[in-house]
Amino acid sequence: MRIGVIAIQGAVSEHVEALERALSERGESAEIVAIKHSGLVPECDALVLPGGESTTLGSLLVHEGIADEIKEAAAKGMPIMGTCAGLILLAKEGDSQVEKTHQNLLSLMDVRVNRNAFGRQRESFEAELDVSVLDSPYNAVFIRAPAIVEFGDDVKVLSKIDEFVVAAEQGNVLALAFHPELTDDLRLHRYFLDRVFGR
Amino acid sequence: MELEKLRHGTELIKRGFAKMQKGGVIMDVTNPEQAKIAEDAGAVAVMALQSVPSDIRKEGGVARMADPAMVAEVIDTVTIPVMAKARIGHFVEAEILQSLGADMIDESEVLTPADNFYHIDKTEFTVPFVCGARNLGEALRRINEGAAMIRTKGEAGTGDVSEAVRHMKQIMGEIRELKGKTKEELIMVARDIEAPIELVIETAKMERIPVVNFAAGGVATPADAALMMRLGADGVFVGSGIFTAEKPEAMAKAIVEAVNNYDKPEVLAEVSKGIGSGMKGISVSSIPEDQVLQTRGW
Numbered sequence: 001m002r003i004g005v006i007a008i009q010g011a012v013s014e015h016v017e018a019l020e021r022a023l024s025e026r027g028e029s030a031e032i033v034a035i036k037h038s039g040l041v042p043e044c045d046a047l048v049l050p051g052g053e054s055t056t057l058g059s060l061l062v063h064e065g066i067a068d069e070i071k072e073a074a075a076k077g078m079p080i081m082g083t084c085a086g087l088i089l090l091a092k093e094g095d096s097q098v099e100k101t102h103q104n105l106l107s108l109m110d111v112r113v114n115r116n117a118f119g120r121q122r123e124s125f126e127a128e129l130d131v132s133v134l135d136s137p138y139n140a141v142f143i144r145a146p147a148i149v150e151f152g153d154d155v156k157v158l159s160k161i162d163e164f165v166v167a168a169e170q171g172n173v174l175a176l177a178f179h180p181e182l183t184d185d186l187r188l189h190r191y192f193l194d195r196v197f198g199r
Numbered sequence: 200m201e202l203e204k205l206r207h208g209t210e211l212i213k214r215g216f217a218k219m220q221k222g223g224v225i226m227d228v229t230n231p232e233q234a235k236i237a238e239d240a241g242a243v244a245v246m247a248l249q250s251v252p253s254d255i256r257k258e259g260g261v262a263r264m265a266d267p268a269m270v271a272e273v274i275d276t277v278t279i280p281v282m283a284k285a286r287i288g289h290f291v292e293a294e295i296l297q298s299l300g301a302d303m304i305d306e307s308e309v310l311t312p313a314d315n316f317y318h319i320d321k322t323e324f325t326v327p328f329v330c331g332a333r334n335l336g337e338a339l340r341r342i343n344e345g346a347a348m349i350r351t352k353g354e355a356g357t358g359d360v361s362e363a364v365r366h367m368k369q370i371m372g373e374i375r376e377l378k379g380k381t382k383e384e385l386i387m388v389a390r391d392i393e394a395p396i397e398l399v400i401e402t403a404k405m406e407r408i409p410v411v412n413f414a415a416g417g418v419a420t421p422a423d424a425a426l427m428m429r430l431g432a433d434g435v436f437v438g439s440g441i442f443t444a445e446k447p448e449a450m451a452k453a454i455v456e457a458v459n460n461y462d463k464p465e466v467l468a469e470v471s472k473g474i475g476s477g478m479k480g481i482s483v484s485s486i487p488e489d490q491v492l493q494t495r496g497w
Contacts, residue, residue: 008459009222009243011215036459052219053243053279060241060459084219097278101238115278121302122325124212125205143215144280144302182215 003196004044007034008060010052010085014181019048022189028197038065042072046079046196049086051143051179054115057085058104067104074108080173081192087175088113088146095149109170110152117147117164117177129178131159131167134187140166140178147177208325210347216280216303216327217348217411220244220434224424224455225413227251227438230269231276237441240451244280244302246436247273252309252356253439253478256490262310264292267299274300282329287496288314290323297326303348305329306341308495309355309438318496321345331415333366333493335373336392338408340497343395349408351432352493353416356439358480360423362493363416367430370412377403416493419444419477421457421470428461445475 005015016032023030033040041047047070049057061067074080082090088098092107097115118125121144128137138159147164151157159167166177174195180188206212223243228234234245249265250258264285274281280302285292292313293304306319308331318341321328327347332338338349351370353363377388380403389399401409414427415436424435435458437451444450453470460466 007222011218011221013221014218052221053223055238055279056223056241056243056455060455063456064459101278120274120300121216121280121327122297122300123207124216125207126209126212127205141211141215143212143219179215182211182218 001028001030001196002033002044003030003046003048004033004035004041005048006050006057006061006066006086007036008052008064009056010050011179011181012050015048015050015083018181018186018189019193022186022193025186025190026193026197028193035066036064038069041066041069044073044078046192047073047081048192049080049082049089050181051084051086054085054088054098055101055103058089061089062104067106070106071108074106074173077172079192079195080108081176082173083176083179083181084143084145087148087177088115090173090175091148108173109168109175110155111148111165111168111170111175112150113146114149115146116144117149118142118145120144127161129159129161129166131188133158133191138185138187139183140180141182142166142178145177148175213327213347214410217329220280220348220413221411222458223434224458225282225434225436226441226451227436228273229442231272233442233447234273234277234281236448237451238277238279240448241455242279242451243434244282245273245277246282246284246305246438247301248284248309251439251442252492253358253443253480254356255309256356256481264289264296264310267295270296270299270301284310285319286310287312288317288319290319293319293324293328297324301326303327303329306346307331308352308492312495318344329413331493331496332370334369334392335402335408336394337497338370338412339392339394339398339402342398342408342410346410348411348413350413350415350436353414353418354483354486355416355492357417357483357486358419358440358478359483360417360419360426362483363414363418363427364430366416367414367427367432370408371431374402374407378406417483419480421453421467421474424454425457425461425467428458434458440478443478449474450477
């Protein structure tokens with residue numbers, strides 16, 4: 001088993017550490033690969049798209065030839081988790097902020113995203129969130145976070161704040177507007193690994 | 200969800216913001232046009248300031264917070280985070296920048312200090328701060344005041360990377376020296392470097408400072424940026440190096456690519472080709488002592 005973490009920029013080591021801890025809890029082993037260049041995604045069994053700056057991430061993913069590899073892998077059913085900027089990249093379309101930087105979206109989920117749905121850094125927040133796949137509230141960290149504002153029939157909503165969808169899945173793709181890698185609560189990494197290992 | 204249940208400005212959110220910048224390049228800009236160029240080149244954030252450090256050096260006089268109108272325009276122009284500089288100790292400039300919507304404030308030695316004894320109490324702010332440091336003690340003192348990110352001071356506005364190298368090696372070396380020390384030895388270190396004991400112990404345990412650590416102060420070329428990454432920087436600030444270069448767009452793009460490929464000399468060779476000459480610069484050894492910026496702050 002090999003899990004790739006896109007390592008171009010952002011909270012990479014935090015995801016790697018969270019995955020390692022969640023794996024060791026389950027008593028499973030998997031190789032975790034930090035991916036900065038093309039050629040590695042096709043070798044992986046699962047993929048994490050971390051948070052960072054989506055404009056930067058999007059353009060370097062294309063420039064390095066990783067974007068097409070991710071699209072192909074997703075089409076073959078590879079489990080993928082995107083957090084924050086990762087959620088933006090997974091989307092089919094974005095708001096004017098996404099449009100004006102000609103952001104390269106991967107279009108793996110039938111959703112429309114607002115890039116900084118809750119505002120700038122001073123509006124960033126932590127909140128106790130009800131997530132449908134977890135049995136108790138989850139302390140979620142939102143940093144200049146995006147949100148899903150429109151979605152197709154195949155998209156399953158896992159959590160909302162008012163009208164904003166902040167966690168959702170569609171087939172093999174899981175998208176979170178917040179940062180599960182920044183807290184010690186590993187439940188969402190565990191949930192992702194459940195999908196990777198087929199329970 | 201009721202809005203009062205949202206918790207703003209926590210340590211986790213401030214330090215988390217800095218973590219999202221890791222592996223990226225933050226570029227100094229002095230107007231919205233430059234900010235757009237930086238964003239298009241792949242900068243993870245821009246630092247809005249009145250003049251780049253090399254011009255501050257030339258112009259002399261008192262360097263202050265940038266014109267709020269310009270900072271606001273930059274905020275309206277780009278989608279990436281916008282940072283801005285406040286004078287050391289000038290908490291009112293910092294409050295103004297926070298009210299404008301700046302995403303991070305640099306309490307910076309590049310500007311003329313407003314307080315020769317105290318830095319800003321950064322825990323009082325909702326937005327995160329980045330501060331410069333030359334050694335581990337200075338870094339941990341700033342973190343204790345609430346800084347969510349540290350950068351080397353280097354010697355800003357010179358295009359001479361040697362001081363940034365010195366400061367990064369100093370900090371990394373001091374962290375390595377903590378390894379294997381007992382608690383009582385760490386307490387002694389804390390006393391020597393004038394840093395809080397808890398932060399020294401945390402640094403020893405993590406084998407790094409507890410917040411993101413960028414390089415800054417003299418980075419002028421793709422190779423300089425890659426060098427700082429090789430020395431363990433989490434990312435790079437480029438000040439005067441881009442918009443005083445012959446071809447700013449090319450230089451900006453090349454530095455972004457260099458940071459993503461810092462351990463690949465053949466890629467660095469490619470990205471460094473045909474990007475024009477870098478900023479002219481000035482060697483640190485030729486600067487009179489009273490014009491050295493890094494000794495501001497303590």
